[in-house]
Amino acid sequence: MSSLTSKPLQASGCAIGFENAVEQLEPIALRVKGEIPPWLRGNLYRTGPGTFRVPSTASPTGSVDLTHWFDGLGMTHRFEITTSGSVMYRNHSTADGLRKRIEKSGVVPGVTFGDQDPCETIFSKFFTMFRPKVETPPKPIEGAPDDVNIQVTLTPDMPGFASHHSIPSSATKATPRYLVAKSDNDTLQILDPETLKPLHATTYAELDPRLDGQISAAHSCRDKTTDEFYNFSLKMGGRPVYKVFRVRPNASSEKGFDVDVLAEINDAPAAYLHSFVMTEKYVVLCVWQADFKYFGATIPLNRNIASSLEKKWNPNRSTLFYVIDRHSGGLVSKFKSAPFFCFHAINAYDSGSDDITIDLSVYDDHSVIDLLYLENLRNLSAEKPMKMGRARRFVLEKVSTPGGKGSREATISFTLPQSSSVELPTVHPALYHKPYRFAYGMNKLDPKTHHTFADRLIKLDMSQPESEPRTWSVPGYTPGEPIFVPRPGTTSLGDAEDDGVVLSLVLDGETQKSMLVVLDAKEMKEVARAEMETHFPFAFHGVFTPN
Numbered sequence: 001m002s003s004l005t006s007k008p009l010q011a012s013g014c015a016i017g018f019e020n021a022v023e024q025l026e027p028i029a030l031r032v033k034g035e036i037p038p039w040l041r042g043n044l045y046r047t048g049p050g051t052f053r054v055p056s057t058a059s060p061t062g063s064v065d066l067t068h069w070f071d072g073l074g075m076t077h078r079f080e081i082t083t084s085g086s087v088m089y090r091n092h093s094t095a096d097g098l099r100k101r102i103e104k105s106g107v108v109p110g111v112t113f114g115d116q117d118p119c120e121t122i123f124s125k126f127f128t129m130f131r132p133k134v135e136t137p138p139k140p141i142e143g144a145p146d147d148v149n150i151q152v153t154l155t156p157d158m159p160g161f162a163s164h165h166s167i168p169s170s171a172t173k174a175t176p177r178y179l180v181a182k183s184d185n186d187t188l189q190i191l192d193p194e195t196l197k198p199l200h201a202t203t204y205a206e207l208d209p210r211l212d213g214q215i216s217a218a219h220s221c222r223d224k225t226t227d228e229f230y231n232f233s234l235k236m237g238g239r240p241v242y243k244v245f246r247v248r249p250n251a252s253s254e255k256g257f258d259v260d261v262l263a264e265i266n267d268a269p270a271a272y273l274h275s276f277v278m279t280e281k282y283v284v285l286c287v288w289q290a291d292f293k294y295f296g297a298t299i300p301l302n303r304n305i306a307s308s309l310e311k312k313w314n315p316n317r318s319t320l321f322y323v324i325d326r327h328s329g330g331l332v333s334k335f336k337s338a339p340f341f342c343f344h345a346i347n348a349y350d351s352g353s354d355d356i357t358i359d360l361s362v363y364d365d366h367s368v369i370d371l372l373y374l375e376n377l378r379n380l381s382a383e384k385p386m387k388m389g390r391a392r393r394f395v396l397e398k399v400s401t402p403g404g405k406g407s408r409e410a411t412i413s414f415t416l417p418q419s420s421s422v423e424l425p426t427v428h429p430a431l432y433h434k435p436y437r438f439a440y441g442m443n444k445l446d447p448k449t450h451h452t453f454a455d456r457l458i459k460l461d462m463s464q465p466e467s468e469p470r471t472w473s474v475p476g477y478t479p480g481e482p483i484f485v486p487r488p489g490t491t492s493l494g495d496a497e498d499d500g501v502v503l504s505l506v507l508d509g510e511t512q513k514s515m516l517v518v519l520d521a522k523e524m525k526e527v528a529r530a531e532m533e534t535h536f537p538f539a540f541h542g543v544f545t546p547n
């Protein structure tokens with residue numbers, strides 16, 4: 001197990017990861033050191049922001065600087081591990097149409113996640129209503145494929161688009177046929193899996209007009225056996241409605257797929273929910289505390305999500321769990337727990353005879369949303385440290401037993417300490433929605449003493465919450481989301497669950513360059529790295545598709 005020195009990383013060391021990336025449209029070979037396992041062949045795709053500052057003569061400062069990490073303009077990356085073991089890298093900006101609009105107008109059109117001018121007062125905001133109208137971007141289906149900024153998660157071959165007109169027939173067998181980029185709104189962007197070029201921008205409503213909400217989770221759920229895809233569509237308004245839906249392939253239907261609305265929830269606050277969970281039997285919508293003020297009515301005025309959330313923490317606003325029958329639909333039961341905030345579900349599964357186990361990365365409140373403004377991320381300090389969520393296990397007991405009209409209390413099995421914090425968590429790809437043992441994530445050992453965004457990669461043994469987690473770290477390095485890739489031919493059971501590697505994009509703060517690091521997952525020890533000549537912008541999520 002590697003350990004950190006006590007030397008803190010200077011804030012500027014990781015700040016480069018929040019600066020514009022170099023575009024690389026043609027594949028280039030990275031310098032490989034160490035030994036990439038001969039079985040590790042395929043493509044690691046990653047998505048996230050790639051442009052944070054847009055030069056613009058229309059702006060008084062000569063540049064339009066995006067203010068929040070979540071608003072950087074999209075870039076998708078591909079690391080192809082070839083049959084010979086070399087690593088070829090390419091990327092593609094996916095919001096060039098939007099970038100050109102910003103360049104021309106000097107403002108960011110439409111609704112962003114963060115406030116584009118956090119210093120602006122309510123008073124001056126009021127007067128912006130009398131300024132020339134800010135350009136509104138076209139609706140995704142009407143605009144160019146790159147007129148949107150969708151850069152949070154990637155779903156290869158998402159059902160519903162298999163026969164879409166935009167998808168090229170040239171895709172090789174070595175890649176998915178297409179990728180679908182998703183975010184926390186209703187917009188989807190179809191990408192070419194080879195060139196990463198945006199092919200089409202659309203919304204969930206193109207799949208079914210009933211999916212007419214403005215908000216969806218960036219983290220959908222997928223059943224790898226049936227290929228079913230699950231998400232929710234939240235429609236704002238006086239009475240917000242969450243429609244939990246499923247898209248399933250159906251060769252005998254005219255469209256090639258069916259959409260089922262499994263449940264409509266209209267007694268929950270409209271909240272910013274970045275993820276939700278699923279088991280073999282149920283979908284569970286966890287409505288933690290990140291409520292939109294006035295049912296989201298202030299979003300058009302604020303033109304952003306962060307300032308439209310209720311900032312005041314309400315200690316009495318419980319987290320609500322809505323348990324929905326995944327197969328036949330309908331609300332089965334409701335649970336509640338003490339308030340918390342969360343970005344990422346780790347995993348969930350059916351347990352006991354009729355229980356559900358849910359693991360989330362939780363925060364005591366939602367102040368972390370404001371910590372993710374770029375100004376803060378580029379200037380981390382002991383006074384303004386970065387926070388990361390802690391793994392908490394909930395058990396919803398006897399879910400199908402009638403519990404009356406109210407909500408029953410969820411049981412908390414454990415909450416791991418801050419030193420074991422976990423963000424951008426992932427598990428064995430075959431074990432989502434199933435019993436599992438190991439979770440991987442980014443970790444920050446001690447928010448008060450280490451000044452980089454994330455110090456280590458961590459492997460949690462969720463079956464032994466008291467055990468010391470295995471970690472990987474190098475002083476001065478900042479890792480990204482770890483993705484576990486199982487060794488082919490192994491099962492996901494027992495000792496084989498961690499038989500594979502962990503892939504992560506890591507920034508070396510000293511050289512200001514990044515690398516793809518390959519770790520042996522059992523020991524969390526490095527076996528190889530593929531070095532880039534540039535920095536890799538801190539991205540959000542990705543997926544590995546084996547050959």
Ligand SMILES: [Fe+2]
Binds near residue numbers: 152218541
């Ligand atoms: Fe996420």
